[in-house]
Amino acid sequence: MQTLTAQHLTKVIGTRTIVNDVSFEIEEGEIFGFLGPNGAGKTTTIRMLVGLIKPTAGRVVICGHDVRHDFEKAMRCIGCIVETPDLYRFMSGRENLTHFARMLGVDGSEIERVAELVNLSHRLDQRVGTYSLGMRQRLGIAQALLGHPKLLILDEPANGLDPAGIREIRELLRSLAREHAMSVFVSSHLLAEIELTCDRVAIIHKGRILREGTVRELISSQRAMEFRVNDIERAAEILGDTAVIDHDRLLLPIEETAAPPLVAALTGAGIDVYRVAPNKQTLEEMFLEATGGETVD
């Protein structure tokens, strides 16, 4: 069952099309990553998902409720952080959580529960203005978890966290997805983080979704073997037309099992083979390729 369905989302402001026919689905218990460079339409899309911006065309359905026509029911299914975790700085963490708990009609025990989950119980009575960015990020997630939502929408949740904090959040998200069948929508510019955290990824660029699929699919769609040899030119001749020279290495689109005979052929021709390894394309390389090399975020 889909927790969230975005259908043909389009936002036009004046003559500019900021988001163009974006569609995707998030399954129950799935962590969905949303990647895109700055100005790609990431934030506008997120704002349309949570009802802050009205789409020019298309619609968003959350847990079976249309965001525009059934706003209250749809929002009851989600918890979110849009862009930065802005909370009321002049109030304490507990007052902030109380504020949002009141809007949901949930009781005080929920506040203790979510504070515990993000490991913030000990600082809850201090003013949010005194919090570090990482703590505010965690308080934002705590707020989003109030009332057991079915879907978490988090914009750059790793922002401002140290490596230990990032890992903590990753494990929290994973356990929420696994143990509570919660779906998570994460946008991030940390590709490695997305690769580690997410089940599925969509790449958005210039308002359009360029690629969408599981992390494994996206990475393995361009599997190759990598050869390092002493005479790269001659080796390329021997290996044939499909061989590609990439700086000091040769890339060949073949399976692992097809490699040994080729190694024999190379050594037979007097070429020294230093290394043969599967070339794992990282999400980053795939991403740069998909977006035409523009920097992320």
Add this chain to the structure above:
Amino acid sequence: MLALMQNETLKLLRRRRFAIVLSILTAILLIVAYSQYRILRDNARHNWRADLQERVARAENALRRGRMNPSWARSVRAEIGRLQFYLDHDIDPEKPNVPRFVRTFANVAGFLLLPLLVSVLGSDIVSAEHAEGTDKLLLTRPVRRWKILAAKLGTLWMFATLTLLCGAVISFIVSSAVLPMHGWTEPTFNGFQLAKNAVRLDTVRQLPLWRDALIAYGLEWYALIAVASIALMLSVLFRSSAASIGTMLAALIGGTILTRISPDWTAGKYLFVSALPLADYYTGEPPPYDGMTLTFCLLLLAVWAGSAILVAFTLFTRRDVFG
């Protein structure tokens, strides 16, 4: 809705706005009470009748010399009529005591101070959320936007009421330290109307001071509710606290100056600031423009407040929230 208003109250108090408003009120009232106390001490030696007569004479001289702004001249004439009336009835209209101090607060503060304080309280109730980025959270919770704005409006009205009540209570406490307490049943006169060049006396009504005070406070409350509603609209229209509070203060102060300096520009009577000193008009201060009866002022404020609320809700519930 109660939970939402609880939230808004919490935020308003935590921003310390109300504390600032109360401190300003207290500081101003302390100074005024002290000056009243000095008058009381001096009056022990002076004769109030002689004082009033002198003031009437001086005002008449000023009128005779002419070259007076017409609206100012009307005001002076009304003043002469009123003072003369009190002289004729042998009543000291300015005898310093606690009831009169509390009563006068409604007129004096209602003119500009209370509207300014209410504006400071409320003119950024929406724009501050936008400036601080918290609107993204506030508006993605399962509560419809109109309910959120209604809670904000309700809270503003509540605090406008509280500001007025606190003003009354503080003026009572402060003045009771230095002024005599009795006088709640002293007669007061109101309903003075200016006709041509003389004050009409047939419309004058006599009321005990406490009832007169209740009416003045009621009118002032009405005006403050209108101010709070307009403040809400500005807080929706602007995106930063400074812009919305600044615009509201400029409208109040600028409008007040305008109604005083250009009485010939009769369209000025449709400005909401012209109608704000309701308590003054009730007591007998002539409004700056012809045709501004109390009913007209009440209706005018209702139209302004109603339109402001309509604009605020229409915009707030429909617009896109960008960063």
